[in-house]
Amino acid sequence: MDIPQAPQARISTDSHNELANLLTNLGLSFSNLYSLESKLRSGSFGSVYTCKRKLSAEGDKDKLYAVKVMARNKVKEKDIYREVEMLKLMTDNELDDDRLLMFLDFFVSSDNFHLVTEYCSGGDVYDRLSKRVFYTEENARDLAVNLLKAVHALHSFAIVHRDIKPENLLLKSMESDTDIKIADFGFATKLPPSGKLLTRCGTPSFVAPELLFAKGYNESADMWSVGVTLYILLGGYPPFQGKDSNSLFRKIRSADYKFHDKYWKSVSKDAKQLIIDLLTTDFNRRLSAKEALNSKWIKTSGEDLSERSLDSALSEIKKFHAKQVLRGAVHGMRWAMSAAFWDSSLGGGFTRTTYSKSTAGFVDDKTAKSFRETYELQKQLNKGSFATVWRGCNLLTQKIVAIKVVKRANLKLKDDAAVLNEVSVLQSLRHAHILPVYEFFEETDFFFIAMELLTGGDVFDCIVQKNQYTEGCARELVKILLEATEYMHSASVAHRDLKPQNLLISDRESDTNIKIADFGFAKRVHAPFSLVTRCGTPSYVAPEILQGSPHDQRVDMWSIGVIVYILLVGYPPFMENDQRALFRKIKACDYDFFEDDWNIISDEAISLIKSLLVVDPVKRWSATQALRSPWFHEDEHMLRGRELSKSMKSLASVRDFKASKADDGSSDGWHTSPKKALDDTVDEWNNMASAPL
Numbered sequence: 001m002d003i004p005q006a007p008q009a010r011i012s013t014d015s016h017n018e019l020a021n022l023l024t025n026l027g028l029s030f031s032n033l034y035s036l037e038s039k040l041r042s043g044s045f046g047s048v049y050t051c052k053r054k055l056s057a058e059g060d061k062d063k064l065y066a067v068k069v070m071a072r073n074k075v076k077e078k079d080i081y082r083e084v085e086m087l088k089l090m091t092d093n094e095l096d097d098d099r100l101l102m103f104l105d106f107f108v109s110s111d112n113f114h115l116v117t118e119y120c121s122g123g124d125v126y127d128r129l130s131k132r133v134f135y136t137e138e139n140a141r142d143l144a145v146n147l148l149k150a151v152h153a154l155h156s157f158a159i160v161h162r163d164i165k166p167e168n169l170l171l172k173s174m175e176s177d178t179d180i181k182i183a184d185f186g187f188a189t190k191l192p193p194s195g196k197l198l199t200r201c202g203t204p205s206f207v208a209p210e211l212l213f214a215k216g217y218n219e220s221a222d223m224w225s226v227g228v229t230l231y232i233l234l235g236g237y238p239p240f241q242g243k244d245s246n247s248l249f250r251k252i253r254s255a256d257y258k259f260h261d262k263y264w265k266s267v268s269k270d271a272k273q274l275i276i277d278l279l280t281t282d283f284n285r286r287l288s289a290k291e292a293l294n295s296k297w298i299k300t301s302g303e304d305l306s307e308r309s310l311d312s313a314l315s316e317i318k319k320f321h322a323k324q325v326l327r328g329a330v331h332g333m334r335w336a337m338s339a340a341f342w343d344s345s346l347g348g349g350f351t352r353t354t355y356s357k358s359t360a361g362f363v364d365d366k367t368a369k370s371f372r373e374t375y376e377l378q379k380q381l382n383k384g385s386f387a388t389v390w391r392g393c394n395l396l397t398q399k400i401v402a403i404k405v406v407k408r409a410n411l412k413l414k415d416d417a418a419v420l421n422e423v424s425v426l427q428s429l430r431h432a433h434i435l436p437v438y439e440f441f442e443e444t445d446f447f448f449i450a451m452e453l454l455t456g457g458d459v460f461d462c463i464v465q466k467n468q469y470t471e472g473c474a475r476e477l478v479k480i481l482l483e484a485t486e487y488m489h490s491a492s493v494a495h496r497d498l499k500p501q502n503l504l505i506s507d508r509e510s511d512t513n514i515k516i517a518d519f520g521f522a523k524r525v526h527a528p529f530s531l532v533t534r535c536g537t538p539s540y541v542a543p544e545i546l547q548g549s550p551h552d553q554r555v556d557m558w559s560i561g562v563i564v565y566i567l568l569v570g571y572p573p574f575m576e577n578d579q580r581a582l583f584r585k586i587k588a589c590d591y592d593f594f595e596d597d598w599n600i601i602s603d604e605a606i607s608l609i610k611s612l613l614v615v616d617p618v619k620r621w622s623a624t625q626a627l628r629s630p631w632f633h634e635d636e637h638m639l640r641g642r643e644l645s646k647s648m649k650s651l652a653s654v655r656d657f658k659a660s661k662a663d664d665g666s667s668d669g670w671h672t673s674p675k676k677a678l679d680d681t682v683d684e685w686n687n688m689a690s691a692p693l
Helices: 016-025 077-092 126-128 137-156 209-213 220-235 247-254 269-276 288-295 313-326 339-344 413-427 460-465 471-490 554-569 579-588 604-613 624-626 636-638 647-650 683-687
Strands: 033-042 046-053 066-071 101-107 112-118 170-171 180-182 350-356 361-365 377-383 387-394 399-405 437-443 446-451 502-507 515-517
Touching: 033 066, 046 112, 077 101, 077 112, 126 170, 126 313, 137 180, 137 220, 137 269, 209 220, 209 247, 209 413, 220 269, 220 288, 220 313, 269 288, 288 460, 377 399, 377 413, 413 437, 413 446, 460 502, 471 515, 471 554, 471 604, 471 624, 471 636, 554 604, 554 624, 604 624
Parallel strands: none
Antiparallel strands: 033 046, 046 066, 066 112, 101 112, 170 180, 350 361, 350 437, 377 387, 387 399, 399 446, 437 446, 502 515
């Protein structure tokens, strides 16, 4: 017997009406060929059912299919036709990958659309994981492999899914825990010849930062969503969460997430590294699906991963899944809203973030007063290409503060991310010797950052103006610096631009009350040696950064070694007019303790420097180890007797000090021009002369 089939019309972007007319004229409808069985789920756009063909071959009578039934008055026709177009595009061009949902039929009636696909009886990944009793990193890795292969197949045909998430990963059967198919192509589209998409759509927790920025994105946005999905599969909860879209999107734009020890302690370093390489705001550096498939974690043997239990993640997945089901959001919570939605969620109107003593953290307050209702700008202190710093006053408390004002109009994606990252990092640090942020306002046209106003200048200014400066004074400064750095590193933050100019004094009367400032290069360290951007100020930069090697907090300890050297003799250990020669010396750790300058300095101080200026970062002392140095146990009276004022008087000129004092004109702790990172060549450092990159 010949089995009647629903018409399979080839469609294109311009043939939507043609397809609808064809199906109507043929008089065929879904009910002619299929019968509805049971409802699987409902969402904001419609419901999904199982169905059977009314006329089937002998062996296929009981075969189930899935049909998505959508009311025509609730969805945009162009979106439905685009979904069908993508599904047919994969079929017509023989995009043969068993991990992509197979398209069968499409029907249009006066009231509904019916989209028929193959049926995956195993449910979605969330459903399956919530029912498991045992879960290992090997299971998560196998899911990741299949997901990456499916995404690679899509991207090889220039198809961007734009809504990758666990709910859209369906398991083929109840027998398999890792054989998945990517489903729901409602937002999928073909990448245009320009290579740039502009429509903002997707599920908020999974969207990439460049999509939020509304200046164009490509298939790399899917890889961000893959990174979020892998984070959930390994940790059990989303990396980005907020009580509203403003706070959620701000975290996404700055890639503000953590690997919390409670849930990530047993997860391998290689798994974390893959997530780090996917959740990068710079989409040009983000891994492609092909590159991710060649990552170390994906290549790891199952035997090595099978012993890594993810029971804590499984517990969180079950909790998170239960909450989502309770809210009815598992299959329906996604956005393809107007620009007004996205714009209002990206600082339209205003959002105020302020420190709460009750929660010991920063909270968003959308009902609070705007910046100009809270602060008055009084006097401009500093001006750069993208920001100005003002003296300001809190109108309620009359407290004098410093206020950084960033104009948003011309910000690039990386600059927007940099501002939010810097604020996010500082908001996570509360230490007496780290410059505090009081409040952060994100408004339509500006960012406003209110922080402590420091009037004492930097450490250099303080030392030069002192009538008496001894080794004891230097030791006191170094101890404060190390204590603040130890705290910062324990919070998994690397500063990456420590230098005397970024050690600021609160006021002229308290010359040891220093605060670490300028966190423009600071980054959260999610795993050892996971940072890759080459950045810093030439004379203070660690060898591993110059070599282009992955690095972490340990680069700060090299910089502190340079700072200690300078604080004791008034010039840096590495000095050359030619930047290439300077970098060669740093990479070779080629420096000396000149007898004329160091003969009065204690051996313990010299030993500390030697333990910090170590090329191998693994052997370099940490802040905790440095604080145990015998130097800090030396007799105070003896160190106070070692006068260093003569060396310090020539601080600005002796031994061509220009190479170390890389000043951007700021003494308030906030850079007002974009901080530049070294990308591929040392020439960029040369062009920067002695300025910070």
